[in-house]
Amino acid sequence: LPTERTFQRIALIGLGLIGGSLALAVRKATPLCILTAYDPAPASMPWARHHGIEVAASVAEAVVAADLVVLAAPLSAFHDLFEELSSVLLEDALVIDLASTKNTALQLASSWLDEAIARYIPCHPIAGSERSGAGHARADLFSGRPVILTPDDRASPAALARVRSWWQMLGCKTVEMSAPEHDRLFAYLSHAPHLIAFAYMAEANALGLSGQDLALAGPGFLDFTRIAGGSPELWADILLDNRAFVGALLQRQKKRLEVLGQLLGRADREELVEALTEARDLRAGLA
Amino acid sequence: LPTERTFQRIALIGLGLIGGSLALAVRKATPLCILTAYDPAPASMPWARHHGIEVAASVAEAVVAADLVVLAAPLSAFHDLFEELSSVLLEDALVIDLASTKNTALQLASSWLDEAIARYIPCHPIAGSERSGAGHARADLFSGRPVILTPDDRASPAALARVRSWWQMLGCKTVEMSAPEHDRLFAYLSHAPHLIAFAYMAEANALGLSGQDLALAGPGFLDFTRIAGGSPELWADILLDNRAFVGALLQRQKKRLEVLGQLLGRADREELVEALTEARDLRAGLA
Numbered sequence: 001l002p003t004e005r006t007f008q009r010i011a012l013i014g015l016g017l018i019g020g021s022l023a024l025a026v027r028k029a030t031p032l033c034i035l036t037a038y039d040p041a042p043a044s045m046p047w048a049r050h051h052g053i054e055v056a057a058s059v060a061e062a063v064v065a066a067d068l069v070v071l072a073a074p075l076s077a078f079h080d081l082f083e084e085l086s087s088v089l090l091e092d093a094l095v096i097d098l099a100s101t102k103n104t105a106l107q108l109a110s111s112w113l114d115e116a117i118a119r120y121i122p123c124h125p126i127a128g129s130e131r132s133g134a135g136h137a138r139a140d141l142f143s144g145r146p147v148i149l150t151p152d153d154r155a156s157p158a159a160l161a162r163v164r165s166w167w168q169m170l171g172c173k174t175v176e177m178s179a180p181e182h183d184r185l186f187a188y189l190s191h192a193p194h195l196i197a198f199a200y201m202a203e204a205n206a207l208g209l210s211g212q213d214l215a216l217a218g219p220g221f222l223d224f225t226r227i228a229g230g231s232p233e234l235w236a237d238i239l240l241d242n243r244a245f246v247g248a249l250l251q252r253q254k255k256r257l258e259v260l261g262q263l264l265g266r267a268d269r270e271e272l273v274e275a276l277t278e279a280r281d282l283r284a285g286l287a
Numbered sequence: 288l289p290t291e292r293t294f295q296r297i298a299l300i301g302l303g304l305i306g307g308s309l310a311l312a313v314r315k316a317t318p319l320c321i322l323t324a325y326d327p328a329p330a331s332m333p334w335a336r337h338h339g340i341e342v343a344a345s346v347a348e349a350v351v352a353a354d355l356v357v358l359a360a361p362l363s364a365f366h367d368l369f370e371e372l373s374s375v376l377l378e379d380a381l382v383i384d385l386a387s388t389k390n391t392a393l394q395l396a397s398s399w400l401d402e403a404i405a406r407y408i409p410c411h412p413i414a415g416s417e418r419s420g421a422g423h424a425r426a427d428l429f430s431g432r433p434v435i436l437t438p439d440d441r442a443s444p445a446a447l448a449r450v451r452s453w454w455q456m457l458g459c460k461t462v463e464m465s466a467p468e469h470d471r472l473f474a475y476l477s478h479a480p481h482l483i484a485f486a487y488m489a490e491a492n493a494l495g496l497s498g499q500d501l502a503l504a505g506p507g508f509l510d511f512t513r514i515a516g517g518s519p520e521l522w523a524d525i526l527l528d529n530r531a532f533v534g535a536l537l538q539r540q541k542k543r544l545e546v547l548g549q550l551l552g553r554a555d556r557e558e559l560v561e562a563l564t565e566a567r568d569l570r571a572g573l574a
Binding site: 126127128129130145146148175185188189190192193194195196197198199200201202203204205206207209211213214215216217218219220221222223224225226227228229230231232233235236237239240243246247249250251252253254256257258260261264265267269272273275276277278279280282283284285286287 | 413414415416417432433435462472475476477479480481482483484485486487488489490491492493494496498500501502503504505506507508509510511512513514515516517518519520522523524526527530533534536537538539540541543544545547548551552554556559560562563564565566567569570571572573574
């Protein structure tokens with residue numbers, strides 16, 4: 001039933017690329033839903049008004065009467081946001097967050113939400129761009145993409161079912177796993193690749209390469225380094241939050257580069273082809 | 288003048304993605320040019336005939352009457368190819384190769400071509416794909432792309448000028464540098480990124496990740512690992528040929544990952560943001 005799958009009033013806390021894209025997707029799928037946004041940075045507020053999104057002056061004002069509260073703010077703001085929400089949340093409102101790491105979000109929610117923890121479902125839509133800001137928002141950013149839900153056993157089955165249906169109504173595929181499983185998997189699928197791409201791109205300065213040199217890069221280099229164009233502040237926070245898993249992956253990667261360097265050093269073509277073939281076969285299974 | 292910029296008969300030795308794409312580009316730009324191809328693997332010969340390319344049974348047969356010989360074969364075949372060419376090359380034919388590394392090609396040419404070294408211009412068109420084989424060839428693969436020419440001081444200025452004009456006629460931008468400069472630059476811009484992407488992709492097996500896990504990857508991971516879909520044999524040969532420069536870059540990258548790992552370990556957000564910002568600024572200057 002539509003009334004079970006949709007929400008009447010959604011409060012969006014944070015209106016960057018992710019929050020903005022979600023607003024556009026909700027607006028398209030459920031035109032009657034009232035969207036209210038709060039963002040401490042005023043830059044996106046004209047964008048919000050232009051798209052028919054009500055603008056609130058505070059978190060408290062945004063969540064009044066909301067039946068769904070969406071935290072689309074950076075993780076660094078979550079401590080204060082959960083504290084504020086704990087005193088203003090309606091008794092039946094659901095809360096989701098969209099942070100890229102889930103352990104910390106779940107822990108902060110546990111500290112502040114008391115019995116409302118049953119109505120909190122941590123979510124991670126697997127979409128994004130190296131661009132940031134509502135100005136780059138797209139209604140189809142989440143379309144056909146997975147959304148990872150990481151509820152723990154205090155989450156109410158009804159809340160989980162409703163959030164799951166809502167994402168599916170927006171065209172997403174929902175997948176459930178625990179918050180630690182999520183953070184371990186996305187250290188590999190997202191966080192460490194970002195750090196490695198940032199690290200590799202920075203090497204150009206150390207090598208003394210000029211802009212003219214870099215302009216000779218082919219499509220492979222541009223693909224490989226594209227994620228190094230992301231927001232340094234955003235990624236520093238994600239990497240720091242998930243530093244145990246990311247740090248372990250860096251160690252493994254260093255070891256692997258060491259082994260490959262040894263194969264190069266002794267010109268062991270057979271072993272090298274074998275190592276590259278293992279990777280090629282894995283990559284060939286992906287889009 | 289068209290007669291100075293084009294060739295009457297071009298012999299293509301090797302008909303994979305690169306050779307095939309070049310054939311299509313030449314066919315489009317200069318329909319009257321006669322193209323003859325030789326490839327020891329017969330798989331691409333039906334493709335050649337379908338595109339109006341004459342098929343030769345040997346290198347010697349392919350280069351008869353050619354005024355341009357294009358080596359589009361893997362570098363591992365160059366020793367034998369230069370040896371064969373040294374006895375069959377016409378007195379005024381130009382020779383170019385399209386290998387991804389240039390030092391070895393130039394050295395082999397020096398060993399075999401005698402005075403014909405004046406008519407040899409090493410070339411590296413900066414284009415490609417993780418796909419291989421003439422079946423994936425595209426007439427526009429090189430369109431608007433740079434082509435690096437790495438002649439040494441024995442190259443005839445007339446031969447260089449003619450090859451330069453020919454690439455420009457095909458829609459490419461030519462850039463000149465020495466073979467060692469090329470190999471150093473492309474160790475950074477192409478070879479080491481491939482090795483790192485292959486290494487990172489292979490880690491999925493060591494972590495015990497399933498196909499379902501990997502299917503949750505976002506666009507960032509897919510971009511970062513796309514070049515790990517390339518041919519293991521082709522890339523093993525490139526990496527081995529350029530192993531001095533690639534090995535040095537691996538060392539630097541390991542050191543950099545070590546430093547970034549330490550920043551994560553002591554949660555030094557300020558330094559981490561600074562490191563990521565340096566990379567982001569460099570990446571923002573590229574396409």
